[in-house]
Amino acid sequence: MNGVEKVAILFRVLGTDFAKPMSDQMRPEEVSRVGEAMVRFEQSPPAKDTVQAVLEDFRTLMTDGGVFANVNETLNEIFAAKFGETKGQKILEEVRVNAQVESPFKGLQGVPFADLGRILAEEHPQVQAAVLANIGPTLAAGVLGVMDPDSRASMLKRIATMKPPPPRVLRDIADMFIEKTSKLPRFQDADSDGPDPSIKTAADILNAADGETGDGLLERIEVDTPELVESIRETMFTFNDLTAVDKLSMQKILGGIDTKLLALSLKSCSAEVSESIFSAVSQRTKDMIIEEKELLGAVPLTEVQEAQKEIMTTIRGLIESGELTINAGGAGAQLVE
Numbered sequence: 001m002n003g004v005e006k007v008a009i010l011f012r013v014l015g016t017d018f019a020k021p022m023s024d025q026m027r028p029e030e031v032s033r034v035g036e037a038m039v040r041f042e043q044s045p046p047a048k049d050t051v052q053a054v055l056e057d058f059r060t061l062m063t064d065g066g067v068f069a070n071v072n073e074t075l076n077e078i079f080a081a082k083f084g085e086t087k088g089q090k091i092l093e094e095v096r097v098n099a100q101v102e103s104p105f106k107g108l109q110g111v112p113f114a115d116l117g118r119i120l121a122e123e124h125p126q127v128q129a130a131v132l133a134n135i136g137p138t139l140a141a142g143v144l145g146v147m148d149p150d151s152r153a154s155m156l157k158r159i160a161t162m163k164p165p166p167p168r169v170l171r172d173i174a175d176m177f178i179e180k181t182s183k184l185p186r187f188q189d190a191d192s193d194g195p196d197p198s199i200k201t202a203a204d205i206l207n208a209a210d211g212e213t214g215d216g217l218l219e220r221i222e223v224d225t226p227e228l229v230e231s232i233r234e235t236m237f238t239f240n241d242l243t244a245v246d247k248l249s250m251q252k253i254l255g256g257i258d259t260k261l262l263a264l265s266l267k268s269c270s271a272e273v274s275e276s277i278f279s280a281v282s283q284r285t286k287d288m289i290i291e292e293k294e295l296l297g298a299v300p301l302t303e304v305q306e307a308q309k310e311i312m313t314t315i316r317g318l319i320e321s322g323e324l325t326i327n328a329g330g331a332g333a334q335l336v337e
Helices: 003-014 016-024 028-043 048-054 056-063 072-083 085-100 113-120 125-132 137-146 150-160 167-180 198-209 211-222 225-237 237-246 246-252 259-268 271-278 282-294 301-320
Strands: 325-326 333-335
Touching: 003 016, 003 028, 003 048, 003 072, 016 072, 016 225, 028 085, 048 282, 113 125, 113 198, 113 301, 125 137, 125 150, 125 167, 137 150, 167 237, 167 301, 198 225, 211 225, 237 271, 237 301, 246 301, 246 325, 259 271, 259 282, 259 301, 271 282, 301 325
Parallel strands: none
Antiparallel strands: 325 333
């Protein structure tokens, strides 16, 4: 924590009587920086132990959670005392805008990638780039992932070469998109490494349906949107779902997978998945897989993900050929004759 942030904590905890004489000894730009820090703390309060380290005497006040509940009164009085009523309000407004630029699109977190991509498509490419450049890498990657390849490449190039919009313009754009998405559902765990929540919802519905109904639905929409169907199929049964596969089915799956590929896929997975796989092989095979895994050393995550994807392709081939069936909800798998 830097000196400005420490002063911001002192100003808020000790109030106007302390802040006024302190701010009189500071340069205007210093007062503005402290004000920005106070606004940021209002949005993301510092950790309790951080505040306690700065001001131990106010342990009880911080524990009650009221330290940064409302900074408006203190900020107004500080800026009015330093710059005058009218000028102080104007400067404080700019301080608030500048402070909020760090996360003006926070309200978009959790919006399904496909929905946000659809809304963005209605805007000028420059506006699209401004949004994607400021919503955070995880959400931006998810939205780019639902774009067609040409649009995706063009947008990334625009993001890399654009000049940052003025803070107030960015704030206005953020407010517009937050309003446009206000009625859309939010998903807590939406991220670019997992499936789009909307696709996950469709996959869950199909998992709960009987096989004939599910296959019929997928066949009908595959005619127009084969890529969408592929995404849904991939989401219906994932690498983590291997924990629910019974021993005989797992042995059938593993029979067609190279041990080196399997070892690579296990470099990044849950202990439950590893245990499910190891329980279906002999001790000798288990030892061999573990040895292969250790010999690999550190490997790029992308290589591990590709290995897992290749294994899932093999499994889906078994499912499509009728040699393997998945129970509703991905709750397990069974071999069929």
